[in-house]
Amino acid sequence: MNEIIEQLKEAVHISPNNIPLRLHLAGLLLKENQLAEASEQFAQVLQLQHDNTKALTGLATVYYRQQKYSPAIILFEQLQEQHALDNDSRLLFIRCLLKENSLTPARELYEQLLHDQPDFKDAEIDQALRLPGMEMGMESEALLQELANEHRYFMEKPSLNFSQVGGMKQLKNEISLKIIHPLRNPEMYKAFGKKTGGGILMYGPPGCGKTFIAKATAGEISAKFISLGLHDILDMWIGNSEKNLHEIFQVARRNKPCVLFIDEVDALGASRTDMRQSAMRQIINQFLAELDGVKDSNDGVLVLAATNAPWSVDSAFRRPGRFDRVLFVAPPDEESRREILASILKEKPAESIDTAQIAKLTANYSGADLQAVVDIAIEQKLEESLAKGVLQPVTQKDLLKAVKQHKPTTGEWFTTARNYALYANETGLYDDILRYLNLKK
Amino acid sequence: MIEQNKYHYIERARLLLKQKRYKEAEAEASAVLQGNPNDVDALQIIGHCRLDNKQVDEAIALFQQCVGLDAGDDYLYYLLAFAWYQKNKMDKSMHYLQQAISLYPHHAGYFSLQANIYITQKKYGQAVEAAEQGLRQNAKDVSCLNARSKALLRLNLEDDAMESIQSALQIDPEDAQTHVNYGWVYLEKNEPQKAMEHFREALRINPNSQYAKNGYKTALKCKLTLYRWLLQYHLWMSRQSKALRIGFIVGIWLLVSFFSRDSNTGTRSDMIGQVIIGVYIVLVLFTWLGNTLANAYLLVSPYGRYALDNSEKWSAFSVTCVFAVALAMCGVGIFYGEEWFWNAAILASFSILFNVMHFPVKIFRGGKKQVMLQALLVLGLITIASSFISADAATVCRSVYLIALAACMWAGSLLNA
Numbered sequence: 114m115n116e117i118i119e120q121l122k123e124a125v126h127i128s129p130n131n132i133p134l135r136l137h138l139a140g141l142l143l144k145e146n147q148l149a150e151a152s153e154q155f156a157q158v159l160q161l162q163h164d165n166t167k168a169l170t171g172l173a174t175v176y177y178r179q180q181k182y183s184p185a186i187i188l189f190e191q192l193q194e195q196h197a198l199d200n201d202s203r204l205l206f207i208r209c210l211l212k213e214n215s216l217t218p219a220r221e222l223y224e225q226l227l228h229d230q231p232d233f234k235d236a237e238i239d240q241a242l243r244l245p246g247m248e249m250g251m252e253s254e255a256l257l258q259e260l261a262n263e264h265r266y267f268m269e270k271p272s273l274n275f276s277q278v279g280g281m282k283q284l285k286n287e288i289s290l291k292i293i294h295p296l297r298n299p300e301m302y303k304a305f306g307k308k309t310g311g312g313i314l315m316y317g318p319p320g321c322g323k324t325f326i327a328k329a330t331a332g333e334i335s336a337k338f339i340s341l342g343l344h345d346i347l348d349m350w351i352g353n354s355e356k357n358l359h360e361i362f363q364v365a366r367r368n369k370p371c372v373l374f375i376d377e378v379d380a381l382g383a384s385r386t387d388m389r390q391s392a393m394r395q396i397i398n399q400f401l402a403e404l405d406g407v408k409d410s411n412d413g414v415l416v417l418a419a420t421n422a423p424w425s426v427d428s429a430f431r432r433p434g435r436f437d438r439v440l441f442v443a444p445p446d447e448e449s450r451r452e453i454l455a456s457i458l459k460e461k462p463a464e465s466i467d468t469a470q471i472a473k474l475t476a477n478y479s480g481a482d483l484q485a486v487v488d489i490a491i492e493q494k495l496e497e498s499l500a501k502g503v504l505q506p507v508t509q510k511d512l513l514k515a516v517k518q519h520k521p522t523t524g525e526w527f528t529t530a531r532n533y534a535l536y537a538n539e540t541g542l543y544d545d546i547l548r549y550l551n552l553k554k
Numbered sequence: 555m556i557e558q559n560k561y562h563y564i565e566r567a568r569l570l571l572k573q574k575r576y577k578e579a580e581a582e583a584s585a586v587l588q589g590n591p592n593d594v595d596a597l598q599i600i601g602h603c604r605l606d607n608k609q610v611d612e613a614i615a616l617f618q619q620c621v622g623l624d625a626g627d628d629y630l631y632y633l634l635a636f637a638w639y640q641k642n643k644m645d646k647s648m649h650y651l652q653q654a655i656s657l658y659p660h661h662a663g664y665f666s667l668q669a670n671i672y673i674t675q676k677k678y679g680q681a682v683e684a685a686e687q688g689l690r691q692n693a694k695d696v697s698c699l700n701a702r703s704k705a706l707l708r709l710n711l712e713d714d715a716m717e718s719i720q721s722a723l724q725i726d727p728e729d730a731q732t733h734v735n736y737g738w739v740y741l742e743k744n745e746p747q748k749a750m751e752h753f754r755e756a757l758r759i760n761p762n763s764q765y766a767k768n769g770y771k772t773a774l775k776c777k778l779t780l781y782r783w784l785l786q787y788h789l790w791m792s793r794q795s796k797a798l799r800i801g802f803i804v805g806i807w808l809l810v811s812f813f814s815r816d817s818n819t820g821t822r823s824d825m826i827g828q829v830i831i832g833v834y835i836v837l838v839l840f841t842w843l844g845n846t847l848a849n850a851y852l853l854v855s856p857y858g859r860y861a862l863d864n865s866e867k868w869s870a871f872s873v874t875c876v877f878a879v880a881l882a883m884c885g886v887g888i889f890y891g892e893e894w895f896w897n898a899a900i901l902a903s904f905s906i907l908f909n910v911m912h913f914p915v916k917i918f919r920g921g922k923k924q925v926m927l928q929a930l931l932v933l934g935l936i937t938i939a940s941s942f943i944s945a946d947a948a949t950v951c952r953s954v955y956l957i958a959l960a961a962c963m964w965a966g967s968l969l970n971a
């Protein structure tokens with residue numbers, strides 16, 4: 114083999130502009146895994162003819178083997194533009210994209226590949242892309258089972274539980290009633306002929322513990338817990354959404370009892386103006402159908418959702434049987450603030466802190482604001498400790514100083530919410546806000 | 555950053571921007587900028603976020619940067635035009651808008667902005683033309699229909715305006731801006747009840763619309779007959795050209811000073827002259843203070859209270875207080891002499907200052923006009939204080955204060971005309 118290569122090298126030397134010859138040499142070098150030299154030869158061809166498909170493919174393959182994924186992707190993209198992407202290069206392209214974490218384009222390419230070669234199967238790519246069964250030429254039921262077994266969707270049980278959530282008494286009660294008890298005593302509910310299911314929608318200013326309490330709920334129960342966040346929802350919009358949504362609900366149903374938590378649920382509905390476009394409407398309808406359990410029963414699937422913008426949540430979400438409990442999560446009151454501070458400070462080096470005093474001074478602060486206050490104090494203390502070489506515990510004075518530095522962030526939300534409560538409250542949805550703001554007539 | 559990867563971020567950022575999640579949208583776009591600090595798409599998205607958050611200067615800087623990188627994108631020029639429109643710089647706005655239109659003359663939205671610029675410039679005929687050009691691109695463009703109706707209303711073509719608005723409402727009954735415009739048409743026709751319905755509807759659709767809220771407040775105040783007259787006067791004035799309005803103000807003043815030219819002779823015509831001056835002053839004060847006094851009425855009405863913003867509340871409150879105290883001082887004056895009447899008058903004149911002052915007051919900051927108002931207020935307080943010290947000093951202070959006040963008012967009223 115090496116002899117042939119040497120001969121070809123010489124031939125190329127004599128007629129350097131002979132493209133087929135050079136390509137032949139480069140191909141052999143690639144086969145022999147002499148990557149550096151192969152790369153040089155392909156590059157030479159590209160200098161002569163910048164869109165030579167074989168050279169582009171070859172060089173991209175070299176880069177892939179050298180684990181230089183980003184330059185490989187650039188070349189593959191060029192090939193794609195030239196419509197010269199064969200199935201082998203496509204596969205490499207997908208692998209490169211996966212290495213670079215570009216899931217969406219990878220998914221698209223993979224779907225094309227499967228379209229051309231329905232029998233193709235690659236466990237690694239399947240795993241990374243979580244394609245639904247239909248497209249993989251696999252029994253969708255089997256796939257779902259596989260997915261369910263793999264615990265892919267399920268949140269790991271957090272160490273958080275209700276005792277670490279300060280305040281929020283009413284919400285804890287409501288969640289207990291609707292979610293925790295039905296899961297603990299299913300027979301009791303059955304005996305009284307009460308179906309378990311339906312959902313709770315929490316709304317309120319950011320940073321007041323909606324996500325936090327959902328996580329704590331997961332810690333309280335022994336049931337499975339699926340958590341969907343803003344980014345998952347966005348990816349539904351960008352990718353092929355309805356299938357994913359259906360798939361998630363299916364997994365939940367197969368693993369009941371199961372809690373499905375959807376954070377920033379308003380993202381499913383986009384804004385009012387956009388919803389008139391039917392394409393955007395689809396995902397909402399799909400979601401509603403899943404909530405209703407049109408095709409499959411939702412018995413034992415408990416849905417918990419949270420939003421900062423209840424006004425962007427489609428009103429259809431609130432019909433009976435869907436989110437039948439809509440709960441306002443207000444900024445913590447003084448007592449709750451004290452509890453929150455205590456729980457934040459519990460494992461921090463601190464010295465005789467009077468949480469009650471700080472709680473008194475922090476009206477309108479959200480849980481996240483309190484967290485920020487403590488963080489500021491700790492940061493300053495850390496610097497001091499590093500300078501002095503001894504650990505300096507956080508003191509009351511530090512916290513008081515931090516309170517002055519961090520202003521509450523809930524005001525902005527209430528400016529908007531107040532307007533909705535005053536002028537768009539036909540259904541009484543925002544009565545809690547009116548009450549909170551002392552505007553109830 | 556790899557192209558494909560980049561579009562993933564950009565697509566997400568656009569989606570987030572559409573959902574008004576500005577912070578998250580900026581974060582996605584920033585991720586792209588880390589790979590390529592000159593990425594036009596990302597810069598544009600961040601600019602858009604800033605624009606929606608009223609950080610107009612930052613937005614303009616970003617769009618400018620984008621134009622430097624890609625001079626062929628019409629939408630960028632439109633965004634620039636819109637930003638300048640928000641800053642009330644109509645010439646600049648028009649300049650960029652024309653570039654957008656010349657690059658892509660088929661976007662109805664571009665023409666609706668053009669129409670709105672013309673409306674702000676009181677070039678109503680051109681505004682109608684621009685709106686109609688937009689409607690030729692898209693006959694169902696609600697913003698063009700709205701702009702058209704606004705311009706027609708100013709041209710005293712009420713029926714045509716009404717028709718334009720009704721077709722807008724037919725196309726999209728859930729458009730807050732259309733309802734606001736409808737409300738103003740009814741106010742113009744002196745039918746505040748119907749106006750109120752539409753402002754309410756607009757607020758229901760978009761409770762955060764400042765335009766809707768302003769209309770709503772105006773309609774509420776129309777329960778006061780005096781305010782309704784005042785509104786009709788203001789609406790009438792706003793239809794006139796700038797020259798005409800200045801002419802009107804100066805003309806009335808000349809007329810009044812002509813009739814009262816020899817009001818010191820003690821004759822019968824002198825009496826008439828004084829009455830005319832008196833009426834004139836009351837009317838002028840009414841045009842200035844009427845709105846704030848009507849706000850004071852809202853302050854005690856169950857719905858209106860919530861619609862007022864803080865600055866309006868404080869203005870209304872302080873103006874009312876000043877009048878109440880001035881009245882009390884007049885009462886004291888009956889027993890203790892002329893000094894008190896003077897002080898009451900000076901105190902009452904503070905209402906003019908409070909009327910246009912921004913609350914909460916930033917002491918000697920907040921722009922030339924605000925500083926001037928505060929200076930006048932201090933001067934007035936010194937004048938009142940001086941009356942307790944020496945009569946001569948009080949006389950001097952009074953003249954200085956009154957001359958300064960009069961000068962500022964004249965300058966102000968002409969500038970605002």
Ligand SMILES: Nc1ncnc2c1ncn2[C@@H]1O[C@H](COP(=O)(O)OP(=O)(O)O)[C@@H](O)[C@H]1O
Binds near residue numbers: 278479
């Ligand atoms: N009731 C609470 N008890 C303890 N910590 C809280 C509480 N509420 C908020 N926090 C703190 O604030 C952070 C932000 O809260 P989060 O749940 O993300 O707010 P939201 O989802 O309502 O916007 C939490 O991670 C937690 O540290």
Ligand SMILES: [Mg+2]
Binds near residue numbers: 320325
């Ligand atoms: Mg949250």
